Amino acid sequence: MTAPTLTLTSGTTIPALGLGTWPMDDADVATAVETAIGAGYRLIDTAENYGNEAGVGEGVRRSGIDRGEVFLTTKFNEKWHSYDGVRRAFEASAARLGVEYIDLFLAHWPRPAFGGFVDAVRGLVALREEGLIRAVGVSNFKPAHLQAVLDSGLVPDVNQIKRDPRNPRRAELAFHAEHGILTEAYTPLGKAGDLLAEPAITQAAQAHGRTPAQVVLRWHTQTGALPIPKSADPGRIAENITIFDFELTSEEIAGIDALDSGDADVADSDVVGH
Ligand SMILES: NC(=O)C1=CN([C@@H]2O[C@H](COP(=O)(O)OP(=O)(O)OC[C@H]3O[C@@H](n4cnc5c(N)ncnc54)[C@H](OP(=O)(O)O)[C@@H]3O)[C@@H](O)[C@H]2O)C=CC1
Numbered sequence: 001m002t003a004p005t006l007t008l009t010s011g012t013t014i015p016a017l018g019l020g021t022w023p024m025d026d027a028d029v030a031t032a033v034e035t036a037i038g039a040g041y042r043l044i045d046t047a048e049n050y051g052n053e054a055g056v057g058e059g060v061r062r063s064g065i066d067r068g069e070v071f072l073t074t075k076f077n078e079k080w081h082s083y084d085g086v087r088r089a090f091e092a093s094a095a096r097l098g099v100e101y102i103d104l105f106l107a108h109w110p111r112p113a114f115g116g117f118v119d120a121v122r123g124l125v126a127l128r129e130e131g132l133i134r135a136v137g138v139s140n141f142k143p144a145h146l147q148a149v150l151d152s153g154l155v156p157d158v159n160q161i162k163r164d165p166r167n168p169r170r171a172e173l174a175f176h177a178e179h180g181i182l183t184e185a186y187t188p189l190g191k192a193g194d195l196l197a198e199p200a201i202t203q204a205a206q207a208h209g210r211t212p213a214q215v216v217l218r219w220h221t222q223t224g225a226l227p228i229p230k231s232a233d234p235g236r237i238a239e240n241i242t243i244f245d246f247e248l249t250s251e252e253i254a255g256i257d258a259l260d261s262g263d264a265d266v267a268d269s270d271v272v273g274h
């Protein structure tokens with residue numbers, strides 16, 4: 001199954017679900033990416049920090065798909081947080097991936113103590129204007145970090161944050177929506193722990209003849225986020241994208257919404273990151 005597309009604020013289209021690739025190494029990720037593309041995935045998420053961009057590029061090439069058919073996302077670390085640094089980060093990531101352009105390039109963490117994230121976004125916008133990247137992204141940015149970017153007249157296309165039914169991040173999603181920023185959800189399955197045994201999820205799964213993971217991923221897409229589940233298993237890779245042919249009811253969504261722990265289990269991006 002292929003995911004439908006969404007349109008980003010800058011006009012670029014993006015598949016509505018992607019494959020996460022951390023912590024796969026180059027060899028494992030090449031196999032997973034080739035499998036995922038065969039299963040219909042068109043969005044792959046990687047990062048400089050994962051050390052597997054070369055494997056992602058290899059998987060895309062092995063799949064035989066045209067470069068233009070796949071939406072490649074990668075992220076750069078704090079050491080590149082300056083206007084010119086972002087260009088060098090782009091050149092390094094593009095070389096490892098073996099591509100001429102990157103679809104979505106993200107500042108992986110804001111690292112406010114370093115003081116360069118606004119300049120980094122400015123550098124990303126310049127790369128987008130030159131056609132070297134198609135969309136501008138950030139990750140783990142709090143609304144306050146985004147506000148500093150917005151105050152500089154810059155609007156990222158995407159903020160990738162941790163999100164699952166116990167951590168629905170409603171305030172962040174509302175802020176993103178207000179400013180035309182798409183929310184990507186990382187760790188969307190809560191790492192497939194006991195979340196998947198929650199009755200609100202298993203009951204919906206039973207009602208639709210689906211798995212709990214499919215229900216959680218469908219919840220993400222029906223509540224305004226783009227999930228990037230990681231799997232290295234061919235069966236689960238296919239399972240995770242087969243979610244666009246059923247619809248959760250508003251009662252089922254409300255039941256899953258009620259799993260909100262009220263105390264987001266999220267790393268403090270004023271302090272941690274890379
Ligand atoms: N921007 C950031 O700072 C961060 C970004 N990320 C990105 O988000 C991606 C996803 O997040 P991640 O933390 O991996 O967590 P996920 O919530 O995607 O969970 C991944 C785990 O769930 C298992 N799994 C996958 N599908 C299923 C299924 N259908 N049924 C049961 N188990 C399943 C996987 O095992 P198996 O492989 O065996 O299927 C793996 O153990 C990362 O790979 C990375 O690309 C992650 C963390 C931080």
Ligand SMILES: O=C(O)C(=O)[C@@H](O)[C@H](O)C(=O)CO
Binds near residue numbers: 022047049050108
């Ligand atoms: O997975 C990510 O994107 C992260 O930022 C970290 O959670 C992860 O631990 C990492 O990048 C390790 O290299």
